[in-house]
Amino acid sequence: MRALTTLAVLAIASTAAGAAAAAPSLKIKDAVVRVVIIPENRPDVKVEFLTTNAALPLTVSQDGDQVVVDGDLKMNRINGCNSRNGKVTVRVRGVGEVSYDNFPQVAIRMPMNVKVQAGGAVFGDIGRSDSVELGNAGCGDWTIANTKGKLEVAQAGSGGAKAGTSSQAEFSIAGSGDVSAQAVTGDLETNIAGSGDIWVASVNGKFEANIAGSGNITVAGGRSRAVDVSVMGSGDVTFNGEAADVDVSVMGSGDVKVARATGPVKKHVGGSGDVIIGQ
Incomplete structure (x- = not known):
């Protein structure tokens, strides 16, 4: 069964490679799944099912330049992720509590410029x-290895x-999720609407928060x-490095x-917040 499934998916990927006019992308929707993305020097997207779960079926289809992996868990059937003693579970209405080890697992090979929703x-x-x-919309977590160029996470x-590291980065959070990253050797833009946190090891370009x-x-x-920096609310911004302007x-x-600041400092404070330089 696994071989038949894989062959069917490969056929979709081959069609995409022949027809696509733009770089292909990947969309994973309404799903409970573990995904390993392998960037390669290739023009197409290839999906292979490593393990399956009959209670959590996945389908693969093509929508223009986008390959879609669909779990069909609509109408709020996914009731959130839980972690107890380091073990992750997800509660799915109509299925029950599903442990991380029982998630279907998919390997996806795609171009070196990775685009995923x-x-x-x-x-x-x-x-x-x-x-x-x-x-990333939902409760799942992602790990991203070093990125040669720009890294964008929403x-x-x-x-x-x-x-890991990147030459430029843009991180945006809407909600309670957290994002952390190693050194950014160029510009860094960070945006938060909600209670989530962003942590970055270092920046060596413009820093916008x-x-x-x-x-x-x-x-x-x-x-x-x-x-x-612009803050509206109770959030804090800390830069433990050296800034020019x-x-x-x-x-x-x-x-x-x-x-530390070596150049001009402009600040406007309305409320009880504070701006602290060099302390």
Whole structure:
């Protein structure tokens, strides 16, 4: 059965490669699944089922340049992810509690410029790539290896992402999810609407931080030619590195801390928040 399934998926991938005019992308929707993404020097997307679960079937289809993996768990059938003693489970209406080991597992080979949209309880790993655009809506967690170029992560929900290094990065959170990353050698843009947190090891380009809510943004070190911060709410921004120009606006109770500034500092505070430079 596995061989037949794999052959069927390969046929879809081959059709996509012949017809696509733009870089292919991947969409995983309404699914409970474990995904391993293997970036390669290839023009198509190939999907292989490593393990299956009859209670959580997946289908694969083609929509233009996009390969779609569909779990068909609509109408809020996924009731959230839970972690107890390091063990992850997902409750699915009509199925019950499903342990991580019983999730269907899929391996996906796709181009070095990775584009993925995931929704549901999708737990994924992305190998080393040229660039990554990841949109994660739901409660699943992702791990992203070092990215040669730009890394973009948009997190909506309670899921999270852990990433390696990149030459440029843009992280956005809407909800309670967390994102962490290693060194960004170029520019970094961070955006939070909600209570999620963003942590980055270091930046060596422009650093932009925008918060609307109670989430926190921390950059542990590095040098930035310009730090531009806007906080509306109680969220905090901390840059434990060296900045040239600093421009900060705080409306609310949030605090902004910059370890060292070598150039001009502009700040506007409306509320009980504070801007602390060099302390």
